[in-house]
Amino acid sequence: xxxxxxxxxxxxxxxxxxxxxxxxxxxxxxxxxxxxxxxxxxxxxxxxxxxxxxxxxxxxxxxxxxxxxxxxxxxxxxxxxxxxxxxxxxxxxxxxxxxxxxxxxxxxxxxxxxxxxxxxxxxxxxxxxxxxxxxxxxxxxxxxxxxxxxxxxxxxxxxxxxxxxxxxxxxxxxxxxxxxxxxxxxxxxxxxxxxxxxxxxxxxxxxxxxxxxxxxxxxxxxxxxxxxxxxxxxxxxxxxxxxxxxxxxxxxxxxxxxxxxxxxxxxxxxxxxxxxxxxxxxxxxxxxxxxxxxxxxxxxxxxxxxxxxxxxxxxxxxxxxxxxxxxxxxxxxxxxxxxxxxxxxxxxxxxxxxxxxxxxxxxxxxxxxxxxxxxxxxxx
Amino acid sequence: xxxxxxxxxxxxxxxxxxxxxxxxxxxxxxxxxxxxxxxxxxxxxxxxxxxxxxxxxxxxxxxxxxxxxxxxxxxxxxxxxxxxxxxxxxxxxxxxxxxxxxxxxxxxxxxxxxxxxxxxxxxxxxxxxxxxxxxxxxxxxxxxxxxxxxxxxxxxxxxxxxxxxxxxxxxxx
Numbered sequence: 440x441x442x443x444x445x446x447x448x449x450x451x452x453x454x455x456x457x458x459x460x461x462x463x464x465x466x467x468x469x470x471x472x473x474x475x476x477x478x479x480x481x482x483x484x485x486x487x488x489x490x491x492x493x494x495x496x497x498x499x500x501x502x503x504x505x506x507x508x509x510x511x512x513x514x515x516x517x518x519x520x521x522x523x524x525x526x527x528x529x530x531x532x533x534x535x536x537x538x539x540x541x542x543x544x545x546x547x548x549x550x551x552x553x554x555x556x557x558x559x560x561x562x563x564x565x566x567x568x569x570x571x572x573x574x575x576x577x578x579x580x581x582x583x584x585x586x587x588x589x590x591x592x593x594x595x596x597x598x599x600x601x602x603x604x605x606x607x608x609x610x611x612x613x614x615x616x617x618x619x620x621x622x623x624x625x626x627x628x629x630x631x632x633x634x635x636x637x638x639x640x641x642x643x644x645x646x647x648x649x650x651x652x653x654x655x656x657x658x659x660x661x662x663x664x665x666x667x668x669x670x671x672x673x674x675x676x677x678x679x680x681x682x683x684x685x686x687x688x689x690x691x692x693x694x695x696x697x698x699x700x701x702x703x704x705x706x707x708x709x710x711x712x713x714x715x716x717x718x719x720x721x722x723x724x725x726x727x728x729x730x731x732x733x734x735x736x737x738x739x740x741x742x743x744x745x746x747x748x749x750x751x752x753x754x755x756x757x758x759x760x761x762x763x764x765x766x767x768x769x770x771x772x773x774x775x776x777x778x779x780x781x782x783x784x785x786x787x788x789x790x791x792x793x794x795x796x797x798x799x800x801x802x803x804x805x806x807x808x809x810x811x812x813x814x815x816x817x818x819x
Numbered sequence: 820x821x822x823x824x825x826x827x828x829x830x831x832x833x834x835x836x837x838x839x840x841x842x843x844x845x846x847x848x849x850x851x852x853x854x855x856x857x858x859x860x861x862x863x864x865x866x867x868x869x870x871x872x873x874x875x876x877x878x879x880x881x882x883x884x885x886x887x888x889x890x891x892x893x894x895x896x897x898x899x900x901x902x903x904x905x906x907x908x909x910x911x912x913x914x915x916x917x918x919x920x921x922x923x924x925x926x927x928x929x930x931x932x933x934x935x936x937x938x939x940x941x942x943x944x945x946x947x948x949x950x951x952x953x954x955x956x957x958x959x960x961x962x963x964x965x966x967x968x969x970x971x972x973x974x975x976x977x978x979x980x981x982x983x984x985x986x987x988x989x990x991x992x
């Protein structure tokens with residue numbers, strides 16, 4: 440047969456098959472070639488990792504100023520003084536977060552700029568450092584705190600999970616049994632004014648425990664003092680919390696001063712109220728004192744090694760055996776810290792004043808404890 | 820002799836075209852493949868950070884007057900006995916997530932110490948979830964822990980303050 444134009448050659452089929460196999464194999468390699476160009480998930484993972492490190496291992500940063508205030512102590516109207524977020528207690532305590540910093544960090548708002556840190560700008564400027572969307576969540580005591588956007592469902596994102604401990608703040612509860620055991624209600628003078636004082640020995644607090652993970656530092660972490668069971672002391676008598684004074688003792692050079700508590704951020708909570716109450720205030724059952732760390736910071740920066748919180752109660756009737764542990768000299772309005780508590784020149788303390796000592800004794804104060812928590816950062 | 824020999828040319832062309840394409844692809848792949856550490860190791864890094872965090876957190880005492888949980892576990896654990904407290908705690912730490920659901924991370928933990936008598940390093944198993952299977956890729960997280968414990972080969976009677984190395988291999992199901 441001389442005309443073979445309609446015949447498909449076996450050689451052609453073999454050659455074309457080889458070509459097709461090679462062609463398909465090469466085509467299958469193309470997606471792999473593009474992997475290097477799809478680097479966004481890698482970038483997101485890196486940003487998430489960096490953010491996680493800053494949160495867990497860095498204490499954060501604030502403007503350089505004197506006295507030194509930690510960033511979490513700045514209120515919403517001063518938040519521009521916060522330069523960088525970081526939740527660690529200190530640089531020396533990675534993975535240990537401060538309760539105050541956690542509370543402040545997750546105080547987030549999307550509408551009112553004066554009601555917390557604004558999402559997303561405040562967080563991008565102080566933590567993310569880029570135009571990314573993010574979600575930061577913390578699982579603590581079975582509850583999840585969150586800042587940022589909702590996690591995306593149909594797209595990938597970079598993430599990092601860190602395991603941390605949270606340092607709880609110290610607190611003290613002075614209840615009826617404690618008052619009775621410490622002779623705080625044994626006074627026999629039939630008077631209408633009673634004065635109770637609390638001693639914050641800052642030098643001892645910072646010297647006795649130096650590890651920041653367990654240290655009680657009034658200038659950095661809020662301490663809470665609850666005075667409860669007041670209605671049991673003198674039933675039927677109206678109790679007024681008339682005033683609070685703060686006395687400070689500086690040993691070098693020796694000086695002692697007392698001044699009224701005028702800081703709105705340090706007013707007491709009364710009878711379980713959610714807001715701070717100005718004085719005078721009627722008290723039925725309990726008082727909760729939670730001082731602004733900046734308030735203590737100012738005094739400690741001025742050299743105060745000892746701080747006394749002096750609380751004046753006025754009863755509607757003269758009664759003995761109310762909360763009273765302070766011999767106020769010469770009187771409350773003109774109170775002299777040297778004669779009432781301690782004379783830094785002579786080193787002599789007034790034995791008739793026995794203030795409640797806020798210290799590391801577990802009978803007096805619930806010590807800072809560390810608990811487990813999980814922190815996750817997602818970036819996309 | 821075959822009159823129509825065009826088929827031979829087809830085969831040669833096929834081979835030549837295939838060869839050219841493959842060589843070209845090989846050159847292109849080698850020329851454009853940018854090796855990014857995060858590309859292949861990002862999951863390893865995340866897992867390693869998680870393991871290191873868990874060991875670190877377990878070695879932090881809850882309060883100033885206590886020993887860390889990790890120290891207590893090693894001190895109280897008889898050598899070679901699978902320690903369930905470590906397993907439960909460590910597994911809970913590395914698998915818990917802030918959202919609902921749990922991760923699926925497996926691990927095996929060894930403790931290494933210096934045998935003073937033998938002059939070499941000995942190790943024993945502390946806890947494991949399951950054995951590492953062929954093909955599974957693990958990462959390592961370690962933590963030096965100071966313990967007050969008598970270990971084999973110490974040559975003394977009673978506990979001794981010393982450092983031991985806790986080593987965890989982690990991998991995902």
